[in-house]
Amino acid sequence: xxxxxxxxxxxxxxxxxxxxxxxxxxxxxxxxxxxxxxxxxxxxxxxxxxxxxxxxxxxxxxxxxxxxxxxxxxxxxxxxxxxxxxxxxxxxxxxxxxxxxxxxxxxxxxxxxxxxxxxxxxxxxxxxxxxxxxxxxxxxxxxxxxxxxxxxxxxxxxxxxxxxxxxxxxxxxxxxxxxxxxxxxxxxxxxxxxxxxxxxxxxxxxxxxxxxxxxxxxxxxxxxxxxxxxxxxxxxxxxxxxxxxxxxxxxxxxxxxxxxxxxxxxxxxxxxxxxxxxxxxxxxxxxxxxxxxxxxxxxxxxxxxxxxxxxxxxxxxxxxxxxxxxxxxxxxxxxxxxxxxxxxxxxxxxxxxxxxxxxxxxxxxxxxxxxxxxxxxxxxxxxxxxxxxxxxxxxxxxxxxxxxxxxxxxxxxxxxxxxxxxxxxxxxxxxxxxxxxxxxxxxxxxxxxxxxxxxxxxxxxxxxxxxxxxxxxxxxxxxxxxxxxxxxxxxxxxxxxxxxxxxxxxxxxxxxxxxxxxxxxxxxxxxxxxxxxxxxxxxxxxxxxxxxxxxxxxxxxxxxxxxxxxxxxxxxxxxxxxxxxxxxxxxxxxxxxxxxxxxxxxxxxxxxxxxxxxxxxxxxxxxxxxxxxxxxxxxxxxxxxxxxxxxxxxxxxxxxxxxxxxxxxxxxxxxxxxxxxxxxxxxxxxxxxxxxxxxxxxxxxxxxxxxxxxxxxxxxxxxxxxxxxxxxxxxxxxxxxxxxxxxxxxxxxxxxxxxxxxxxxxxxxxxxxxxxxxxxxxxxxxxxxxxxxxxxxxxxx
Numbered sequence: 001x002x003x004x005x006x007x008x009x010x011x012x013x014x015x016x017x018x019x020x021x022x023x024x025x026x027x028x029x030x031x032x033x034x035x036x037x038x039x040x041x042x043x044x045x046x047x048x049x050x051x052x053x054x055x056x057x058x059x060x061x062x063x064x065x066x067x068x069x070x071x072x073x074x075x076x077x078x079x080x081x082x083x084x085x086x087x088x089x090x091x092x093x094x095x096x097x098x099x100x101x102x103x104x105x106x107x108x109x110x111x112x113x114x115x116x117x118x119x120x121x122x123x124x125x126x127x128x129x130x131x132x133x134x135x136x137x138x139x140x141x142x143x144x145x146x147x148x149x150x151x152x153x154x155x156x157x158x159x160x161x162x163x164x165x166x167x168x169x170x171x172x173x174x175x176x177x178x179x180x181x182x183x184x185x186x187x188x189x190x191x192x193x194x195x196x197x198x199x200x201x202x203x204x205x206x207x208x209x210x211x212x213x214x215x216x217x218x219x220x221x222x223x224x225x226x227x228x229x230x231x232x233x234x235x236x237x238x239x240x241x242x243x244x245x246x247x248x249x250x251x252x253x254x255x256x257x258x259x260x261x262x263x264x265x266x267x268x269x270x271x272x273x274x275x276x277x278x279x280x281x282x283x284x285x286x287x288x289x290x291x292x293x294x295x296x297x298x299x300x301x302x303x304x305x306x307x308x309x310x311x312x313x314x315x316x317x318x319x320x321x322x323x324x325x326x327x328x329x330x331x332x333x334x335x336x337x338x339x340x341x342x343x344x345x346x347x348x349x350x351x352x353x354x355x356x357x358x359x360x361x362x363x364x365x366x367x368x369x370x371x372x373x374x375x376x377x378x379x380x381x382x383x384x385x386x387x388x389x390x391x392x393x394x395x396x397x398x399x400x401x402x403x404x405x406x407x408x409x410x411x412x413x414x415x416x417x418x419x420x421x422x423x424x425x426x427x428x429x430x431x432x433x434x435x436x437x438x439x440x441x442x443x444x445x446x447x448x449x450x451x452x453x454x455x456x457x458x459x460x461x462x463x464x465x466x467x468x469x470x471x472x473x474x475x476x477x478x479x480x481x482x483x484x485x486x487x488x489x490x491x492x493x494x495x496x497x498x499x500x501x502x503x504x505x506x507x508x509x510x511x512x513x514x515x516x517x518x519x520x521x522x523x524x525x526x527x528x529x530x531x532x533x534x535x536x537x538x539x540x541x542x543x544x545x546x547x548x549x550x551x552x553x554x555x556x557x558x559x560x561x562x563x564x565x566x567x568x569x570x571x572x573x574x575x576x577x578x579x580x581x582x583x584x585x586x587x588x589x590x591x592x593x594x595x596x597x598x599x600x601x602x603x604x605x606x607x608x609x610x611x612x613x614x615x616x617x618x619x620x621x622x623x624x625x626x627x628x629x630x631x632x633x634x635x636x637x638x639x640x641x642x643x644x645x646x647x648x649x650x651x652x653x654x655x656x657x658x659x660x661x662x663x664x665x666x667x668x669x670x671x672x673x674x675x676x677x678x679x680x681x682x683x684x685x686x687x688x689x690x691x692x693x694x695x696x697x698x699x700x701x702x703x704x705x706x707x708x709x710x711x712x713x714x715x716x717x718x719x720x721x722x723x724x725x726x727x728x729x730x731x732x733x734x735x736x737x738x739x740x741x742x743x744x745x746x747x748x749x750x751x752x753x754x755x756x757x758x759x760x761x762x763x764x765x766x767x768x769x770x771x772x773x774x775x776x777x778x779x780x781x782x783x784x785x786x787x788x789x790x791x792x793x794x795x796x797x
Contacts (some may be wrong), residue, residue: 026066033060033067034074040182041078041090042189049141050086051149052185053078054093054114059156062110064163078189085125093121111153115146155181180224183208184231191232194287202291203298205229206268209250210299213264215310218254225250241282245275265296370432372425382418392418393429400433477536481507484532490524493555503594503663505537507560510549518546521556533560539595540565540663564595566662566712570777573755577722577771584611585720585773586619592626595663601656601674601775603720614653622657632657632670633705640672656690656718660710665779667716669706675723678738679708680715680745685738715745715778722770723762733766741776751778 040052053075060071072094079087097117100108108116122142126134134142158178186204193200205228213221229246248271256267272292276284369383376382382389396411416422478495485492494510509529511521525543533541542563549557576583584604591597602618604611618639625635636655656674660667669677671690679686688706710716724733740761744754755776759768 030067030070033064034070036182036186037071037074038078039186039189041075042081042192043185044082044188045148046141046144049145049148050079050082050089051118051145052152052189053090054097054118055149055153055156057094058097058110058114058153059160063160089121089125092125093117096121110157111150114153115150118142118149119146152181152185154178177227180227181231183224184228187228188232197286197290198294199287199291201232202288203295205232205246206249206292206295207299209246209253210264210268210295211302211307211310213250213253213257213268214261215307216254217257218251221250221254221257222247223250241275241279245271245282245284248275261300265299268292269296370425370428372421372428376421378420388418396429397433481509481532481536484536485509485529488528488532490528490532501593502539503562503564503596505539505541505560505562506544507533507541509558509560511556511558513548513554513556521546521558525558525560529558529560537562539563562595562663564662565782566665566710566779567782568597568660568662568777568779569751570599570775571751571755572776573759573772573774575759575768575772577769582609582612583771583773584608584615585722585771586612586615587773587775588619588623589775589777590623592659595661597660597662598623598626599658599660599718599775599777601718601720601773603654603674603722603771603773605653611653618653618655622655632659632668636670636672654721656720658716658718660716660777660779662779665710665712667708667710669708671706675719675721676734678717678719678741679710680717680738680741681711681713683742710779712779712781715741715751715776717741718775720771720773722772723768723774725766725769728766736765737762751776 037053037056040056041050043052044050053071057068057071057075061068075090076087079090094117097113100113100116119142122145123134126138126142130138155178158175159182161175187201190200190204205225208228209221209225212224225246226243229243233243249268252271253264253268256263269292272284272289275282369379369389373379373383373389392411392414396408396415399407399411412426415426419425477497477500481495481497482492485495491512491514492509493512496508498506498508511524522543530541530543540563541560542565543558544561545559547557547559549555570589572587572589574583574585574587586600586602586604588600589597600619600622602615604613604615621639622635625638626632630638636657654673655671656677657670658667658677667679667688669688669690671677671688674690676690677688679688686708688708690706719737723737724730737758740758741754744758749757755774759772759774762768
């Protein structure tokens with residue numbers, strides 16, 4: 001019970017404090033509107049017009065229902081402090097405004113309603129006072145008051161937005177300007193408030209200038225002082241030198257804002273002291289100096305949180321707000337991506353790793369007796385010591401895997417001639433072949449999905465790394481380089497990334513001059529700067545130019561460029577069978593980016609238009625996959641699966657695909673049913689072989705990646721199978737072709753001539769009776785056009 005009572009006491013205490021804080025806030029808001037109405041109702045323009053309370057009443061009545069009685073009381077008190085007649089005029093205008101807004105046949109804009117209420121109210125009062133039409137000068141003042149009331153309605157409407165948006169709405173220039181106009185009118189209404197040696201007008205204006213200086217600096221302080229001073233001067237019809245005093249006070253106080261509050265107070269007093277001795281006609285008396293002194297003391301007593309709030313209003317921290325939003329977005333996006341990535345890994349294991357470890361799908365088929373043979377009375381004679389049926393069935397499987405119908409018919413005839421149950425045996429063999437194809441198809445389908453999920457996981461990893469390392473930090477590439485240079489203690493004061501395209505990047509760095517020669521600068525670049533650029537951009541760079549600059553001061557400017565150190569030179573020999581127009585071979589050579597070249601050679605089965613269509617489609621689809629940053633191994637598995645499942649005719653195509661890295665001098669090779677790739681390096685011969693089946697050939701498809709580091713003067717040759725004839729020994733043909741290529745290369749024959757000369761001489765010994773394509777390319781060092789000698793030169797005379 002005691003605990004319950006204690007909890008009840010605590011809850012009642014918290015509710016009391018909450019209710020007290022709410023009542024305190026409400027009380028302060030009512031006091032603010034009361035004083036605002038009091039001073040605006042005392043603001044007299046041109047010594048006759050009092051137009052500012054009715055606009056405030058109209059806005060407050062529409063938006064701040066709870067504060068309208070505070071405005072009404074403050075306005076009546078202020079009007080009574082001027083005269084009884086002014087209080088009567090104000091009451092008459094309030095009644096007229098209420099009647100105009102209640103009129104049901106039309107709804108006028110608020111500014112028009114306020115203007116009409118002031119116009120009719122003043123004319124009624126002045127007509128009663130003069131018992132006739134008012135004089136022209138009085139009418140002129142009425143027109144002034146109507147115009148000023150209309151403008152004041154606009155300013156109050158801009159400043160006093162809806163209550164729920166008062167602090168949330170942005171402080172635009174229009175809203176700040178409207179606030180300054182209202183402040184000037186309030187100061188106009190308090191000019192006559194003087195207690196002994198203290199004047200409320202100089203006190204408030206000086207305090208406002210000091211607050212503007214500490215929160216906004218010179219521009220805001222000068223703007224507040226000049227605008228408010230000018231408006232007050234206009235109101236009193238006194239364009240005096242006090243406007244200069246206020247403007248100089250704002251400028252000097254803003255200049256000393258870096259020192260703190262003490263500097264602002266001292267800086268705000270200096271102009272007044274100066275003008276006191278400079279111009280004796282200015283009203284810089286005891287009241288003025290006592291008032292600004294009290295304003296300085298009050299300025300010191302204001303809480304720091306108030307200045308922080310105003311500073312944030314004037315200088316919103318958009319970067320910090322964006323950073324917080326980006327942090328939130330990055331954290332939540334990363335969390336979702338990690339969950340999705342875990343799902344990707346789970347699916348990869350589910351569809352491939354867990355259920356394929358026990359599966360064995362091989363290209364080599366072991367022929368075993370089937371159920372028909374095991375139940376047959378001639379089993380021993382067919383599968384016994386002589387084993388007659390095994391080679392016959394094996395030939396049947398090979399024929400069914402091919403595309404020649406004649407061979408399939410011949411294999412079936414051999415089975416029928418040997419087997420007494422040939423019909424049932426052929427049906428069982430067809431079912432077995434279909435089952436093997438489906439098993440291989442399912443196996444490969446799961447492997448293809450696993451590879452695609454792996455690529456997707458890699459893309460997600462890269463995305464999350466970019467979000468963590470780049471997006472979240474809001475760092476430009478120049479800032480990251482600058483940070484890396486500082487960490488390496490390299491004095492680089494300016495970094496310009498002129499081009500950020502892969503393989504074409506251009507970076508200009510300006511280093512401090514330390515009496516180093518160009519050789520020392522180049523050594524600095526080789527040992528420190530170039531490794532930093534490689535780490536940041538993940539590609540090699542080279543020094544393109546080092547220059548000494550004199551303007552605006554002496555420094556060294558070094559230009560770096562992506563190091564595409566090799567260039568490729570290639571030629572293609574392609575010939576259709578019997579010099580026909582249609583060839584089943586298709587080739588393509590293109591740059592993925594300036595530092596990476598793709599080489600493709602595809603051979604469709606046969607010499608028909610269908611074979612040409614298959615090879616062209618394979619090359620086109622492979623190129624599209626690469627354009628979407630798909631891994632080449634995944635792309636080839638995907639294309640194999642698509643082409644094997646969606647075919648109108650039973651056609652296949654080989655592909656020989658290579659990527660040449662011109663920045664690092666590397667060759668990656670992927671082969672599917674294609675011939676060997678020959679790399680000629682002087683007297684040496686390097687071969688890249690592949691054991692994969694053609695694309696679209698079921699049931700099994702597997703592919704491996706081969707990487708070879710290339711050297712300058714290497715020649716790479718890719719051929720289709722139509723080059724070598726089936727009537728001669730393949731090894732002899734291969735040796736002869738390589739011998740011819742080496743002889744031309746050693747004789748420095750241009751690459752544009754080598755292939756045609758070689759194939760012409762090769763065809764004289766081994767006739768080419770099929771579609772054939774030979775691609776030959778060499779990699780050489782990139783030599784600047786201004787170079788005196790070439791590294792490829794054999795000697796210097």
